[in-house]
Amino acid sequence: MNLMRMTVIGTGYLGATHAACMAELGHDVLGVDVDEKKIEALKNSTVPFYEPGLPEVLERNIAAGRLAFTTSYDEAAAFANVHFLGVGTPQQRGSYAADLKYVYAVIQDLVPKLKGKHVIFGKSTVPVGTAAELQQMANELAPEGTEVEIAWNPEFLREGFAVKDTITPDRIVLGTRDENTTAEEVAREVYATPLASGTPFVITDLQTAELVKVSANAFLATKISFINAVSEVCELVGADVVKLADAIGYDDRIGRKFLGAGLGFGGGCLPKDIRAFMARAGELGADQALTFLREVDAINMRRRDRMVTLAREACGGNLLGHNVTVLGAAFKPNSDDVRDSPALSIAGSLSLAGAQVTVYDPQGMENARKVFPTLNYANSTDDALRGADVVVLATEWQEFRELDPVHAASLVRVKKVLDGRNVLPVDAWKEAGWDIKALGRSL
Ligand SMILES: NC(=O)c1ccc[n+]([C@@H]2O[C@H](COP(=O)([O-])OP(=O)(O)OC[C@H]3O[C@@H](n4cnc5c(N)ncnc54)[C@H](O)[C@@H]3O)[C@@H](O)[C@H]2O)c1
DSSP: OOOOEEEEEOOSHHHHHHHHHHHHTTOEEEEEOSOHHHHHHHHTTOOSSOOTTHHHHHHHHHHTTSEEEESOHHHHHHHOSEEEEOOOOOBOTTSSSBOOHHHHHHHHHHGGGOOSEEEEEEOSOOOTTHHHHHHHHHHHHSOTTOEEEEEEOOOOOOTTSHHHHHHSOSOEEEEEOSSSOOHHHHHHHHTHHHHHTTOOEEEEEHHHHHHHHHHHHHHHHHHHHHHHHHHHHHHHHTOOHHHHHHHHHTSTTTOSTTOOOSSOOOSSSHHHHHHHHHHHHHHTTOGGGGHHHHHHHHHHHHHHHHHHHHHHHHTTTOOTTOEEEEEOOSSSTTOOOOTTOHHHHHHHHHHHTTOEEEEEOTTTHHHHHHHOTTSEEOSSHHHHHTTOSEEEEOSOOHHHHTOOHHHHHTTOSSOEEEESSSOSOHHHHHHTTOEEEETTBOO
16 A cells, blocks of 8 residues: 655665655655666665665565656656655865755755645754745745645664664654644654654654754764763773773663764764754854864864874884774774764875775775775775784774684784774683784773
């Protein structure tokens, strides 16, 4: 049974997942993007990025006739009266603020083509006030007799768990305008399945919904940087940040999640979202409220520098001519996303400092090559380890966590490993003869 018709505009990590999962819930979905290559791939049931479980959902729903893709805004406008907007909102060049040009372009290209009553649900992460601004734009662009409502429905999916998070989210947040709104009624139909199973549904005004998303990311970033700041102190006094995190994590007001000390956060969301939040607060005259996020950002970047320092020390004070193996390129495991990736950032720094850097990542190689074409890329973990003077574990893929230290020892030139994610079993590595160092611990 096809329940509702909808478009999803912008079919990147968020949009392609949303489109496929809405079809999985039984809806009739048209995914729209300006990137012809991406749309061609999706039409052929190929997910243009790595996301576990998504290829199956995509294929199944295309085959069932519930999911199609196009680059045509004319088709999109004629297809449905419900539209999800999931285009990118990257950091602006030369500023902390979010670049909203893709979001504006969707409204400019879509709204003049609409007829009748439409609801556009924004899912992109945007600065507070954007939805109201888009409503204004839509009012001006809508043809005579057409009515467009803008609502905000922020997305909380985690790459690596995107399908599960979209089909069974831990909450649904919807911001609607004050008057003349049908968005809640429409959203209840769209999300009927998760709502029926008791998913919390938080209905707010537009500005609260926008702020929920950036606040959630700012909180998560702060939690990670908190433990990494403590980690810096641990390093000075020989304390163990992992045991410390375990101990404070038992307090359920604190919780152990996101207290993994290490190379810190990266990716296409947290770094740009906390910066855009600061920039927006500044525009609103509340700069002081969020200056702590500047520190959160700085702590996070310092961990990358610290890792480069540790690698230099491991090479006797000079990286020139040494072989450094970096395990990981994606910003986190189970993703091929290398946007603002700590792993690639340190690989790049080590290379610029004169090291011969070899990188291996189970999924992120193609994207990494595009960002840093000058690094050496290995075909496998073994290949990457061969001849290494120091090994840096930079992304905690299961494959790296489970690496056999005895076998690894037989491949490298010097048995030195730097655990940037605090995930290796230290005793086993020591027993195999490795000199192991980690962030926030004296081992
Ligand atoms: N990736 C995540 O895990 C995640 C999670 C929650 C929220 N978000 C937010 O979702 C938004 C999208 O993020 P993403 O990671 O999917 O980005 P992305 O870069 O992977 O995808 C954005 C897509 O929008 C397309 N696009 C650009 N302009 C367009 C236009 N005018 N019409 C149609 N398509 C257009 C691009 O071609 C691209 O495919 C961002 O605001 C991000 O902060 C992302």
